[in-house]
Amino acid sequence: MLGRGFAAAAALACALFATSPALSQQTLQAVRARGQLVCGIGTGVAGFGLPDSRGVWQGMDVDLCRGLAVAIFNDASKVRFAPLSSSTRFTALGAGEVDVLFRTSTQTMLRDVSLGLRHVTTYFFDGHGFIVRTGTVQKVSEMRGATICLVQGTTNEQVTADYFRSINTPFSPVLFERTDQATAALQAGRCDSFGTDASQLAGVRSTMANPADWTILPERFSKEPYGAYIRRDDQQWFDVVRWYTTALIEAEEQGLTQQNVEEQRRTSPSPNTRRLLGVTPELGEALKLDRAWAYNVVRAVGNYGEIYDRSFGPETSIGLPRGPNRLWTDGGLIYALPMR
Incomplete structure (x- = not known):
């Protein structure tokens, strides 16, 4: 009986996806034309996404949504959050109600091959x-x-x-x-x-x-590897979401932070840093984004470690050690693919 809910959701998501093939195409263009990213998040879990006392959403998934809006528009406010339950999240994505899910969603084989959706890249390891x-x-x-x-x-x-x-x-x-x-x-x-x-x-x-x-x-x-989910058959959008997520990790690996990223863009002699921050234009050109997209993201939301600490770190009420979510150089599983 426990499997019936997932099977029903999978069948419905597949049906919606099959009847709306255009939804899986040209997401980046649609987001730009709308002037706003629609980002699926959870209905409320501290650390990942929860409104604060002013009603403003805070947490890792929320910051990942804001950062993606910055990568596209250079404006963290150009995002609409769509809180979705676990049982409706994939259906909503398949139906085109949201552009992307940053919503504590585990990659599994059956989800990967049967929902008409695509897990992009892992940004959090859990159990x-x-x-x-x-x-x-x-x-x-x-x-x-x-x-x-x-x-x-x-x-x-x-x-x-x-x-x-x-x-x-x-x-x-x-x-x-x-x-x-x-x-x-x-x-x-x-x-x-x-x-x-x-x-x-x-x-x-x-x-x-x-x-x-x-x-x-x-x-x-x-094993619960969380990653963004998108609709299948939109390779350009897959590339944008994948390399945006990777850039946050790469920024931490390079020691780029909200505080120093502006100076590093001006003065760093490192070819890797100059590529990432858009001093040279090839990464932005490849993704059809502004050459400074990754620089804008780090300046707005910080690197991966800064997002983690802001959401779960020792100064929060959660105080969750990074564990497997440490960088690979520190014994963790978080690893940026080469951005070159």
């Missing part, structure tokens, strides 16, 4: 975990017969079912449309645990009234 009330259990295998909150339309449904089946242990899933609904049910005692990706659990715990009352168990049960 499935469980949160419980502090002091109740030490290991997930101890949760025999537990009631577990899950968000419908996520990989977490299947991961949870697969794990408990593998240890021949019963559990009772309770499905919700949104993370905030699952969180409220957990705090109200309707569920013994909430299962989702560990970074999202950290974000959820940071918004609870008493975070110390809740423990994220240390075990991880899946």
Whole structure:
């Protein structure tokens, strides 16, 4: 039963994609003609995307959307955020309601080959975990017969079912449309645990009234590589989103920050830096963007590490260590393909 929601969403997304082939073509031109990027994000998870006290969206996925708007328009305000639930995100993208998803979306084989969509490049590595009330259990295998909150339309449904089946242990899933609904049910005692990706659990715990009352168990049960999703068969848009994301990582690898990028553009003798920042025009010309597109992006939103720290770093309420999201030179998995 847990697989039916995904199968239905996949079938609907494919049907919409098949009936609207023009939607997958010329996205960059359509965005420019509209004068605005429409970016699919989550309905609200601290660290990835959540309105602040002024109602302004903040978080990594939100900053990735703003940065893409800068790459295209040199204006971070030229983006409209479209909050989408896990069960509707791919359908909305396939139907052309959004131009791109930056929405904690894991790349899987079946998503990659059956939805008429395309995972662009990974920008965040995560794994499935469980949160419980502090002091109740030490290991997930101890949760025999537990009631577990899950968000419908996520990989977490299947991961949870697969794990408990593998240890021949019963559990009772309770499905919700949104993370905030699952969180409220957990705090109200309707569920013994909430299962989702560990970074999202950290974000959820940071918004609870008493975070110390809740423990994220240390075990991880899946690989969850997040990446932007776009519609298939638009190679130009794929190139723009892919190399935009890569440029943020490349900027961190080169030590380019919001504070120093202007000076580095003026003075750096490095051919790699001069190419990236548009002193020489070839990268912008190849993507049909302004030659200074990557410079504009770093100046507006920072490099990958700055975005991460602003969203999850030690000065935030989440305080999530980078772990696998460190640069490869620091033992992590984040790696920029050569931009030359």
